[in-house]
Amino acid sequence: MVFSGPSGVGKTTIARRVEKRLHGVFSVSVTTRPRTPADVEGRDYHFITEEQFKQKRDAGELLEWAEVFGKYQYGTLREPVERHLAAGDLMILEIDVQGGLQIRQKMPEAFMIFVLPPSDEELLKRLRKRGREDEAAIQRRFAEAKKEIETARASGKYDVFLENDHLEKVVEKACELIRQRRDRKA
Numbered sequence: 001m002v003f004s005g006p007s008g009v010g011k012t013t014i015a016r017r018v019e020k021r022l023h024g025v026f027s028v029s030v031t032t033r034p035r036t037p038a039d040v041e042g043r044d045y046h047f048i049t050e051e052q053f054k055q056k057r058d059a060g061e062l063l064e065w066a067e068v069f070g071k072y073q074y075g076t077l078r079e080p081v082e083r084h085l086a087a088g089d090l091m092i093l094e095i096d097v098q099g100g101l102q103i104r105q106k107m108p109e110a111f112m113i114f115v116l117p118p119s120d121e122e123l124l125k126r127l128r129k130r131g132r133e134d135e136a137a138i139q140r141r142f143a144e145a146k147k148e149i150e151t152a153r154a155s156g157k158y159d160v161f162l163e164n165d166h167l168e169k170v171v172e173k174a175c176e177l178i179r180q181r182r183d184r185k186a
Contacts, residue, residue: 001018001024001090001091001092001093001110001111001112001113001178002093002094002095002100002103002104002110002111002112002113003015003018003092003093003094003095003113003115003174004094004095004096004097004099004100004112004113004114004115004148004152004158005114005115005116005148005164006117006123006141006144006145006146006148006149007127007141007144007145008117008123008126008127008130008141008145009115009116009117009123009126009145009164010115010126010164010167010170011094011115011164012094013167014115014164014167014170014171014174015092015094017167017171018092018171018174018175018178019092021171021175022090022175022178022179023090024089024090024091024092025080025084025089025090025091025092026092026094027076027077027080027081027091027092027093027094028042028043028044028045028046028077028080029045029046029074029075029076029077029095030045030046030047030048030052030053030056030062030074030075030076030077031045031046031047031048031072031073031074031075032047032048032049032050032053032072032073032074033045033047033071033072033074034047035047045074046077050073053065053073053075056075056077057073057075060078061077061078061079062075062076062077062078063075063076063077063078063081063102063103063106063107064076064095064098064099064100064102064103064106065099065102066095066096066098066099066102068096074095074096074099075099076093076095076099076103081093090178090182096148097114097148097151097152097155100112100114100152100157100158101151101155101157104155104157111159111177111178111181112157112158112159112160113158113159113160113161113162113174113177114149114152114158114160114161114162115162115163115164115170116149116161116162116163116164117145117163117164118163118164118165120142120146123142123145124138124142127141127142160177162174
């Protein structure tokens with residue numbers, strides 16, 4: 001199960017709620033970005049050095065990876081995903097569109113949901129509300145969000161596009177779609 005969407009759209013919140021409701025396993029990405037005081041190692045990310053990331057990437061230990069904003073690398077470790085899938089667990093990945101497209105190529109059976117904002121105005125409001133960045137960074141994220149949405153739509157690789165206009169409604173819809181998909185495969 002892959003959730004993608006631009007920064008500020010709520011994909012992490014949605015993915016975490018789906019994880020709890022459907023007793024899934026959330027994939028914890030590796031990243032080279034610095035750990036913030038709010039980050040918990042092993043829950044939010046596995047924080048590694050650029051050299052460690054390069055070694056994992058080159059050894060084929062990553063299912064997908066991307067460089068974000070030309071600064072930091074993010075990736076999904078192959079081993080825990082494959083282990084949980086083999087055990088029959090619902091594995092939940094929350095990754096950007098670049099990673100989503102790599103997953104679709106390597107795991108065509110993945111169920112992929114792209115989370116959309118209700119409007120451009122609402123996305124800008126959410127990015128500002130987070131209070132993490134200055135206005136220039138917010139505008140960069142907003143421009144990148146528009147590109148990500150276009151890339152996802154044009155790719156034809158996402159199974160569903162869900163608009164996050166009401167959190168509980170979109171979480172329930174995602175759970176319903178996942179249940180239907182699992183029932184068809186059973």
